Amino acid sequence: MEVTYKVHREDSQNGGESSFSTYQVDLPEDATVLDGLQKIRDEQDDTLAFRASCCQGTCGECAVRINYKAQFTCTTRIADVTKKGPEILCAPVRNIPVIKDLVFDMDRFTWDKMAAMKPWMEPDDEFAPTENLVPESEMAEVRKTMTCYQCGLCDEGCAVLPVDFDFLGPGAMVKGYRFVMDPRETGPRQEERLAVVEQPKGLWDCVHCYEANGKCARGLEPSSKIMEMRDVSFKHGIKNEKVARHHNSFINSVKQTGWLDERKLVMETEGLTNIGGLMKLLPTAVRAMTRGKMPGRHEKRPGADQIKRIIEKAEESK
Amino acid sequence: MKYAFYPGCVAKGGCPELYTAAVKVAEKLDIELEEMADVACTGAGCMPTQLSDPINARTFAKAEQMGLPIMTICSTCQGVFSQANHRLQDTDYREEINREYLAEEGLSYQGTTEVKHMLWVLFEDLGVEKLKSLIQRPLDGLKVSPFYGCFLRRPGPIMVPTKEVGGRRGYLEDLTRLLGAENVDISGKTKCCGFPVLTANEESSLGMVAKHAGESKQNGADCMVTPCPLCHLNLDGNQPRAESLKGEKINLPIVHLPQLLGLALGFDADEMQLGKHIVSTKAVNDKVDMLT
Numbered sequence: 049m050e051v052t053y054k055v056h057r058e059d060s061q062n063g064g065e066s067s068f069s070t071y072q073v074d075l076p077e078d079a080t081v082l083d084g085l086q087k088i089r090d091e092q093d094d095t096l097a098f099r100a101s102c103c104q105g106t107c108g109e110c111a112v113r114i115n116y117k118a119q120f121t122c123t124t125r126i127a128d129v130t131k132k133g134p135e136i137l138c139a140p141v142r143n144i145p146v147i148k149d150l151v152f153d154m155d156r157f158t159w160d161k162m163a164a165m166k167p168w169m170e171p172d173d174e175f176a177p178t179e180n181l182v183p184e185s186e187m188a189e190v191r192k193t194m195t196c197y198q199c200g201l202c203d204e205g206c207a208v209l210p211v212d213f214d215f216l217g218p219g220a221m222v223k224g225y226r227f228v229m230d231p232r233e234t235g236p237r238q239e240e241r242l243a244v245v246e247q248p249k250g251l252w253d254c255v256h257c258y259e260a261n262g263k264c265a266r267g268l269e270p271s272s273k274i275m276e277m278r279d280v281s282f283k284h285g286i287k288n289e290k291v292a293r294h295h296n297s298f299i300n301s302v303k304q305t306g307w308l309d310e311r312k313l314v315m316e317t318e319g320l321t322n323i324g325g326l327m328k329l330l331p332t333a334v335r336a337m338t339r340g341k342m343p344g345r346h347e348k349r350p351g352a353d354q355i356k357r358i359i360e361k362a363e364e365s366k
Numbered sequence: 367m368k369y370a371f372y373p374g375c376v377a378k379g380g381c382p383e384l385y386t387a388a389v390k391v392a393e394k395l396d397i398e399l400e401e402m403a404d405v406a407c408t409g410a411g412c413m414p415t416q417l418s419d420p421i422n423a424r425t426f427a428k429a430e431q432m433g434l435p436i437m438t439i440c441s442t443c444q445g446v447f448s449q450a451n452h453r454l455q456d457t458d459y460r461e462e463i464n465r466e467y468l469a470e471e472g473l474s475y476q477g478t479t480e481v482k483h484m485l486w487v488l489f490e491d492l493g494v495e496k497l498k499s500l501i502q503r504p505l506d507g508l509k510v511s512p513f514y515g516c517f518l519r520r521p522g523p524i525m526v527p528t529k530e531v532g533g534r535r536g537y538l539e540d541l542t543r544l545l546g547a548e549n550v551d552i553s554g555k556t557k558c559c560g561f562p563v564l565t566a567n568e569e570s571s572l573g574m575v576a577k578h579a580g581e582s583k584q585n586g587a588d589c590m591v592t593p594c595p596l597c598h599l600n601l602d603g604n605q606p607r608a609e610s611l612k613g614e615k616i617n618l619p620i621v622h623l624p625q626l627l628g629l630a631l632g633f634d635a636d637e638m639q640l641g642k643h644i645v646s647t648k649a650v651n652d653k654v655d656m657l658t
Contacts, residue, residue, distance in 0.1 A: 207516075207557045210577070212567065212573065215567075215570070252567075255563045259520060262521070269521075283414075290565055294565045299412075301407075302409070307378070331607075335603075336603065340382075340641075340642050341382065351404030351405060358467045365416070
C-alpha cells in the first residue's frame, strides 16, 4: 500500500530549524511504521535519524509520536494508523530535547534523573549469615517495576515537564519506587530512599494527574506508584517542610471541623511566623475579598465528632 | 431524579458562586438535591488513603441510608470518591473499614453507592433531549474552551470504566455545542491546571495557568469552562499572578460548568454570580446580553 510519511526533521547540534520532510513509500499491508522509516533511510534519504533496536516491542528504543500519539514504531502497524487517511505523521516524543530528527536526548531526558535515584541496592556492611528471604506479597509490585522499558512514554505525557524540565518525572520516580518499596531496605534505609525521591522537583512536584498511568507500555501505573510513595512518606513524616505544613493543616482542619478551612490552610501552609510569605498572599486575599469570594466563618459541621474519631483511629494505625 | 448532593469544600468556601449556580440550575432542570450536611471532606488527594478511605466510606454509607446516588460538582471530589469507591468494592477491605471505623456509629457500607459528577448526570441521567428542551437562550457566537483538568478523565479504567460511558471523554465539548456555543480547542484541555503543585512549586503551577489560559485566549476564546472548582481557583484566582510571572496579559474569563449552563437556561450573569470571579467576565456578559 502507498503511504505518505511526514517526518519531523531537526538538527539541533548544527543549529538547524525544525521542519517536516515528506516521503512516498510503498509498503506491504502488514508493515510497521518502523519498516517504513527503514525503507525511507535505505532507499530515499540516508540522513534521516531515528532509533530502533529489538524490533519486537521489548526494548522501548523506538518511541515516536505517531499521528499525535506516542508509541513504539516497531509494534505499530501502518494499517492501524492510516484508517483516516494515507498520511503518517512522525514526530519526536514531547518534553524532551531533540538531538536529530526523531532521536531525543536520553541522558538529559531520563538517564541523569534515573541515576539520581541511586538505582542499586546498598547491602549491609556485613554479610547476613543466611539468605534474605522476602515474602512474595511484598516483592510482587517491586518486581513489576523492574520490567520498566525506560522508554520515556510516561514522561512524554507528563503535565509538569513542559513547564519545568528539571522535574524528576514519572519514569525516574518509578525507578525510585523500585527501591523505596524494596522489602530488603527498611527502617532508616527506606528513610534514605524516600529522601532521594522527596528531593526538590521530585515526589511533591507531581500533580497526580494520572496521565502517566495511561501511557506506560508495561502497565506499571507510574502515577499510582507516586501516590503510594506519598502514603509511605506520610507514615514516615513528610520531608518537604512546606508540603508537610500543608498536609498537617489540611488533616487537622478536617479532623476538627469535618471539612476544609481554606483560609487557615493557606496561612498555615506559608507558616504563621513567615511574615514575608504571608505578605505575598495579600494581593490575592484582597482580590478575593473585593469580589466577595473570601470564605466566611468556618463552622464545625454536624457529624464532625464522628469524622474526628475515625481520622484519629486511622492515624493510630499508620 | 433525586440525588444526595455533595457540593465539596470549595463550593462552600473559595468558590461560593459555584454552589449558588449549581443549586439554581439543578432546580430548573428538575434535579432534586438533598444536601449531605454531616459528611467529611473527601481528602482531595491531600490526605493519605489510609485516612481518607474510612471517611469516604462513611459518606457512601450515609448515601446508602438515604437511598440515593451522590451528585458532585467538583472533579477533584469526584476523582477521589471514584478511586475510593473502586477500592471499597473489595469485600475484605470494605468489611475491615466497616468493622474498624463505621460500626461504632451504627453504619456499614455495602458498596452500592453510585457517585456522579453533574456533567455526567446531564448526559447519563437527565438526557440530551430534556436538556435541549430547557434551553431558553442558545449561546450563539460565544467561543468557549472546554477544560476538563485531570480528575474527570483519569485514571481511565476508573473514571471511564465501560464503553457505555465512553462519551465522558467528550461531554464538555458536547455540552458546549448543545448550548449553542462554539468550541475553541486547546492542546492541554485534559491536562492539569497546576493547582495540586501550588504548594510545592508555585512557578510550575502558575506556568500551567499561563500555558492553558494563554493558549485559549490566543485561539480566540471568550472564556474557558471547567467542571472543577480547584481548576477555577488556579485558572481564575491565580491568573493575575501567572500574568505577572510571564509578563503578559491574558485576561481570560473562567466559568464554572453550571454557570455556562445557567446562562443558556435563561439566568442572567448576576444570578450566576459571574461578578464573583477574579478575572472580569465582562466579555462573556456583553455577548450574552446581546443574545437577549
